[in-house]
Amino acid sequence: MKHLLSIEQLSRAEIEAILDRAESFAEVGRRDIKKVPTLRGRTVVSLFYESSTRTSSSFDLAAKRLSADLVSVKAAGSSVDKGESLKDTIATLSAYDPAAIVIRHPYAGAAQMVAGWTEAAVVNAGDGKHEHPSQALLDVYTLRRRLGSLEGVRIWIVGDVLHSRVARSNLIAFDRMGAEVTVCGPPTLIPRGIEELGCEVSYSLDGVEEAEVVYALRMQKERMSESFVPSLREYAANFQIDSRRLNPRQLLMHPGPVNRGVELSGEAIDSPQSLITEQVAAGLVVRMAILYELLAGSEGQTPAGEGEAGKPTPIGTPA
Amino acid sequence: MSLTDALDVRAGEAAHLVLRRATVLDPVAGIDSVHDVVVRNGEIAALAGPGEADTDGAEVVEAEGLHAFPAFFDPHVHLRTPGHEHKEDVETGTRAAAAGGYCGILAMANTEPPVSTAADITALREQAQAGASVPVGFLATVTKDMKGEELTEMVELREAGAVGFSDDGLPITDAGVMRRALQYQHLCGGNIALHEEDPALSREGAMHEGPVSAALGIAGIPSVSESTMVARDAALAGYEQARIHVQHLSAAESVEVVRTAKAAGVRISAEASPHHLCLTDEAVRSLDPHRAKMNPPLREERDREALIEGLRDGTIECIATDHAPHQPEEKDVPFEQAAMGVTGLETAFAALHTDLVLPGTIDLALLVERMAGGAEPFYLERPSLAPGAEANVVLCDLGAEWTVGEDGYESRSANSWCAGKTLTGRVLVTVAAGQVAYRLRSFSLGVAA
Numbered sequence: 014m015k016h017l018l019s020i021e022q023l024s025r026a027e028i029e030a031i032l033d034r035a036e037s038f039a040e041v042g043r044r045d046i047k048k049v050p051t052l053r054g055r056t057v058v059s060l061f062y063e064s065s066t067r068t069s070s071s072f073d074l075a076a077k078r079l080s081a082d083l084v085s086v087k088a089a090g091s092s093v094d095k096g097e098s099l100k101d102t103i104a105t106l107s108a109y110d111p112a113a114i115v116i117r118h119p120y121a122g123a124a125q126m127v128a129g130w131t132e133a134a135v136v137n138a139g140d141g142k143h144e145h146p147s148q149a150l151l152d153v154y155t156l157r158r159r160l161g162s163l164e165g166v167r168i169w170i171v172g173d174v175l176h177s178r179v180a181r182s183n184l185i186a187f188d189r190m191g192a193e194v195t196v197c198g199p200p201t202l203i204p205r206g207i208e209e210l211g212c213e214v215s216y217s218l219d220g221v222e223e224a225e226v227v228y229a230l231r232m233q234k235e236r237m238s239e240s241f242v243p244s245l246r247e248y249a250a251n252f253q254i255d256s257r258r259l260n261p262r263q264l265l266m267h268p269g270p271v272n273r274g275v276e277l278s279g280e281a282i283d284s285p286q287s288l289i290t291e292q293v294a295a296g297l298v299v300r301m302a303i304l305y306e307l308l309a310g311s312e313g314q315t316p317a318g319e320g321e322a323g324k325p326t327p328i329g330t331p332a
Numbered sequence: 333m334s335l336t337d338a339l340d341v342r343a344g345e346a347a348h349l350v351l352r353r354a355t356v357l358d359p360v361a362g363i364d365s366v367h368d369v370v371v372r373n374g375e376i377a378a379l380a381g382p383g384e385a386d387t388d389g390a391e392v393v394e395a396e397g398l399h400a401f402p403a404f405f406d407p408h409v410h411l412r413t414p415g416h417e418h419k420e421d422v423e424t425g426t427r428a429a430a431a432g433g434y435c436g437i438l439a440m441a442n443t444e445p446p447v448s449t450a451a452d453i454t455a456l457r458e459q460a461q462a463g464a465s466v467p468v469g470f471l472a473t474v475t476k477d478m479k480g481e482e483l484t485e486m487v488e489l490r491e492a493g494a495v496g497f498s499d500d501g502l503p504i505t506d507a508g509v510m511r512r513a514l515q516y517q518h519l520c521g522g523n524i525a526l527h528e529e530d531p532a533l534s535r536e537g538a539m540h541e542g543p544v545s546a547a548l549g550i551a552g553i554p555s556v557s558e559s560t561m562v563a564r565d566a567a568l569a570g571y572e573q574a575r576i577h578v579q580h581l582s583a584a585e586s587v588e589v590v591r592t593a594k595a596a597g598v599r600i601s602a603e604a605s606p607h608h609l610c611l612t613d614e615a616v617r618s619l620d621p622h623r624a625k626m627n628p629p630l631r632e633e634r635d636r637e638a639l640i641e642g643l644r645d646g647t648i649e650c651i652a653t654d655h656a657p658h659q660p661e662e663k664d665v666p667f668e669q670a671a672m673g674v675t676g677l678e679t680a681f682a683a684l685h686t687d688l689v690l691p692g693t694i695d696l697a698l699l700v701e702r703m704a705g706g707a708e709p710f711y712l713e714r715p716s717l718a719p720g721a722e723a724n725v726v727l728c729d730l731g732a733e734w735t736v737g738e739d740g741y742e743s744r745s746a747n748s749w750c751a752g753k754t755l756t757g758r759v760l761v762t763v764a765a766g767q768v769a770y771r772l773r774s775f776s777l778g779v780a781a
Contacts, residue, residue, distance in 0.1 A: 021547075100664050120666035121550050122619030141668060142549030181549050205552065206543030 014310075016128045016135040017303055019144040020182045025189050032154050034302035034310065035295070041078075042298060051309050052081035055112040060102070061138070062088040062118045067269055067293055068138050068147065072115045075300035084109065099123065100130055107131045112308050116140075134307040142178050148268055149182035151299040153190055155292050156226060159264060164191035169221050170212075171252060172230030172276050175202045175241075179268045180230055184212050197221065198230075198252060201241045217251065218258060228266045229254050229276045249275055256280045264288055334713050334722050335405075335436045336374075336765045338495060339467035340460035341426075344767045346374050347391070351727055351761075353382045354395035358402050358717040359697040360704075369400050371723045374766030378719055393761065395727060402715035403435030403724040403762055404681065407525070407706035408500070408579055408603060408652035410673070411468070413459070414452075415444025420657040420744050422456070425677070426465040428655070428743040430770035432677040433759040435715050435724035436467045436707065438525075442501035446473045448484045450492035457493050466764040469495035469710070474513050474524060480504050483513055486520035496710050498525035500579055503561060505531060510565060514574035523601075523710050525577040526565055528586070529628065533557035538668045540582075540613040540629040548616065550668060553629050559585035566593035566600055575599040577709045580654050582608050582628035584638035591647040601709035603652035604639045606680045607749045610687040612636055621670030622663045623749045626656070640693060643702055650705030653680050657745030674749035679736055681728070683750050685757035696730075725763040732758035 014027060041047060057076040061069050069085070076083045086106070093102060099118070106114065107130070114131060116124050117138040124137035139145045156163055168187050174180040174196045184194045188211040195213040196203060208214050221227060232248060242248045255278035259265060265277070265287045273279050282289060351369040356379060358364075368385030370378040378385065406429065412420040420428075422439075429437045439456070441447035447456065453470055460468045472494040476482045478501070486497065497513070504510045504526070513524060534557040539545050541552020562578055566589060569576045581587060581602050590602045607626065612633050615624040624630060642648035656673025663670050676683075681703060688694045704715045715724035737751045762770040 098661065098665065118666065120668040121548055122621075122668075123666040125619055126664075126666060141666070142551075144549070178549055181547070204546035204549075205541055205554075206546040209543035210547055 014306060017146055017307060018125050018128060018135065018137045020146045020149045020185045020189070021144065023146070023189070028150065028153065028186065028189060031150055031299065031302050031306055032157060034305055035154050035298040038298040038301045048078050048080060050080045051305060052076070052079040052112065055081050055308065056109055057081040057083050057113045057115065057304065058106050058109065058111040058133070059083065059085045059115045060106065060117070061086070062093065062116075063139065065117055065138070067296060068117065071296040072136070072138060072300050075297055075304055078297075078301055079304055081112070081304070084111070099127070103127050103130045107133065113304060136303060136307065139178055142176055142181070144182045145178040146182050147296070147300055147303055148179050149186035150303065151292060151295040152183055152228070152266060153186050154299050155266070155288050155295045156264070159288065160225070162191070163187060166192045166226060167195070167224045168192050168226040168228060169195045169197050169224040170228045170230065171197045171218070171221070171254065173202045173232050173236060174198050174207065174230065175204050176233065176236070177230050181210070183228065184210055188212065195224070199242055199248070202236070221258065222260060224263060226264045226266060227254055227259065231268065231270065232272055232276045245275055252276065253278060254281050256284065259284065259286060261286065266292060269293070333711060335467045335707070335715070335724065336722060338712055339436055339469040340457045341464045341467040341765050342460070342462060346766045347723065347763055347768045348372050348389060349393060349763065349768070350385045350387045350390045351393045351395040351400050351725070352385065352387070354398055354400040354727065356400045356717055357697060357700055359701045360714060361716050361718040363717055364697070369717070369725065371725065371763055371766070375723050376717055376719050376721050376725070379717070393727065398760065399728045399730055400717065401700045401726050401728065402704045402717050403726040403764055404433050404703040405650070405705070405707040405712070405715060406434050406437045406653050406655070406677065407577070407650060407710060409437040409439055409655045409677065410442070410657065411439040412657055413443060413456070418744070419659055422459045422468065423463040423465070424742065424744040425655070426468060428675070428677040428741065430465040430762045430764060431742045431759060432679065433681050433726035433728065433762050434466055434677060435762065435764035435769070436469070436712070438469045438471055438495055438706070438710060440500045441471045441473045441498060442478060446478050447471070448473045448476055450485070450488045453489060453492040453494050465769045466762070469712075471496050471498045471525065473497065474499045474504060475509060478502050480506055480509055483509070483516060486516055486522070490520045490522055494522065496522040496525060498527070498579070500525060500527045503527050503529045503531065507564060507568065511568050511572065514568055514572040514576070517574045523575050523577050525579050527579050528558050528561035528565065530557045530561050533560070537629070538625070539616045540631045542613060542632055544613040544616055548619065553627070555583035555585050555631060555635065558583045558628055559589055562586045562589045566590070566598050569600060570596065570598040573599070578602040580605050580608065580628055580652065581639060581642065581648060582631050582635060584635045587638045587642040587647055591642070591645070594647060601650070602642070602648045603650045603706060604643065604648045605652060605654045606676055606683050607674055609636065609639055609643070609651070610683055611749065616667070619667045621665065621667045622747050623674060623751065625667055625670045625672055626654070626674055627672040640688065643694065643698065649702065649709065651680065651684065651702045652706055653677050657743055658747045659745060663747055674747050675741070675743050675745055676749065678741060678743065679748055679750050679755065681759065682734070682755035682757045685730065686755045690756060723763050723766040726759055727761040728757055728759055730757045732756070734758050
């Protein structure tokens with residue numbers, strides 16, 4: 014695998030390889046020294062054209078834990094503000110000979126275009142409303158740890174599917190891992206034709222009780238002004254996941270950041286069924302695994318510091 | 333009116349040619365046989381028996397096995413002048429047209445500033461007289477600055493030589509303004525060409541709304557954003573007994589609206605573009621903004637099939653390229669940000685021959701008829717190979733394979749929707765308004781001894 018541009022292009026085996034790698038990094042994370050020398054001397058550029066807290070911080074930390082040199086560029090305050098094109102920005106950053114470029118961009122296909130302009134491995138950290146593959150991988154990782162397998166697991170993705178790259182990547186990933194996916198939300202926020210991606214569509218929460226996993230999406234306030242829904246109140250009345258709708262054997266997920274009291278009630282967020290903090294923790298090890306797979310994995314390379322059986326060895330431990 | 337009377341072209345030497353033993357196909361004139369085509373003094377002087385023409389003093393083209401058709405007419409071209417000459421201008425755009433086998437084109441008015449005054453028309457006509465390889469007609473905008481609010485001085489524009497009117501690039505959203513324009517047409521004449529799109533439905537859409545846009549997370553432009561406006565304007569045209577031409581039809585629903593309106597006696601004509609006839613929104617999956625980003629968007633297979641059926645039954649009388657040149661910096665950006673439009677003049681015939689005729693979807697004769705069908709809706713004479721007609725001829729090698737873009741383009745821009753594709757069928761010579769407008773470099777003309 015040269016780039017991670019979308020879930021669409023990954024096979025189940027490729028997804029599982031990344032998840033298996035992430036498991037080994039989880040083991041490293043439980044040690045006192047959490048850093049491995051795998052990417053020592055190599056450069057990772059993180060280029061964010063949209064605000065992000067958890068994705069950018071976890072990719073940054075993942076690169077550091079792998080001992081890479083990290084160049085973190087935010088669009089605000091950079092030459093992007095001065096009107097530089099994406100192509101020129103990539104040419105500039107490529108002059109540092111980065112091993113990987115992690116990019117988030119407000120438009121679909123940006124990461125794919127970047128991959129055509131640079132020698133570096135490109136990681137899509139979100140392209141418009143298209144895909145967010147690292148999120149889907151960390152969500153599958155989280156569920157696999159909890160459930161063992163997604164085979165036959167019924168998952169409902171609830172909320173603003175139309176504007177959600179998470180929904181798209183996750184429904185493809187869940188489907189590929191054998192889960193049965195239903196997307197649910199008001200008809201104005203379900204894209205026409207989405208069922209061709211391999212999911213059921215429901216315009217109400219009737220039937221959500223059959224799901225093993227409820228995955229709520231962020232409901233953005235600006236959707237009201239565009240008449241997608243009449244009010245947050247009406248949205249919450251029909252689609253909020255609260256303790257009344259969530260039964261004790263169901264798992265609850267959300268990509269964050271949560272609008273407390275809109276798509277999720279406070280008690281649902283804080284309930285024992287909520288995997289939300291586990292998702293964040295998974296984000297780090299999965300992103301380490303992604304960088305590892307792209308830069309040090311698969312091609313039969315033996316990265317410096319790698320111990321037996323492909324297990325990363327912490328710095329300070331004799332390899 | 334003949335093309336030379338109504339349109340402008342650089343004056344040059346009248347061709348004296350004999351296309352010897354060409355397979356001549358002009359479905360409208362009822363010609364489908366092998367002839368020596370004699371071009372002289374600006375007209376088709378004779379269709380002689382094979383090998384029988386008097387070649388004295390003529391350039392002779394050995395055309396055995398080659399096809400001669402009436403040259404093509406494109407009612408929808410963006411020459412980008414004034415204001416965007418870095419993309420195209422009259423010279424480069426008409427050279428591209430000549431290379432594609434066209435003997436006439438109509439230039440759209442959505443330039444910068446838009447073509448809205450008689451002085452604008454006069455200046456463009458002078459440019460064409462100085463540098464156009466094939467006859468060009470200029471449309472003027474329907475509304476001032478294309479704002480959709482006030483009509484332009486349509487009578488004066490017509491007197492200055494505007495062939496017709498269009499706000500192409502933008503719809504006329506206000507039905508009242510549209511109605512006034514149709515009423516006023518009874519005074520000023522000239523057809524009104526319409527870009528049909530309801531912006532309240534298309535919004536920030538960047539591709540067709542359907543399963544592919546759902547998969548890509550790109551805001552969709554629903555088919556009804558086009559078909560509802562076609563229906564509105566067909567109703568208005570019928571009510572006002574005015575004439576309209578619907579540009580770049582893309583949706584099956586729109587084809588049905590035009591068909592129904594025609595059956596009801598509305599004076600409505602319609603065009604379809606080669607890219608809508610050859611591609612679907614599946615092409616957008618690549619997220620390649622160079623080839624798959626245009627407005628109206630590439631739609632689904634059922635729409636493509638409806639367009640083809642519209643060509644067959646005459647609902648769509650012509651093929652128009654919507655040739656829309658853009659520079660690389662406007663296309664080397666993510667799909668949603670990329671400029672809308674693709675070039676098409678140099679590849680239209682070959683692409684349609686390759687994708688529709690060779691697989692047997694449509695007959696060659698139908699393609700030839702529709703490629704020249706864009707003149708009549710604008711009150712212009714259809715190019716013809718009947719003896720005595722103005723000499724507008726294209727000579728093609730239907731077996732020649734070539735790769736689009738490998739020798740560059742005559743157009744100043746390279747955003748061809750079929751760049752890199754290997755096509756079968758190539759224009760060798762174009763005669764427009766009696767002059768040789770184009771000859772393929774590798775194809776030499778012999779002079780008779």
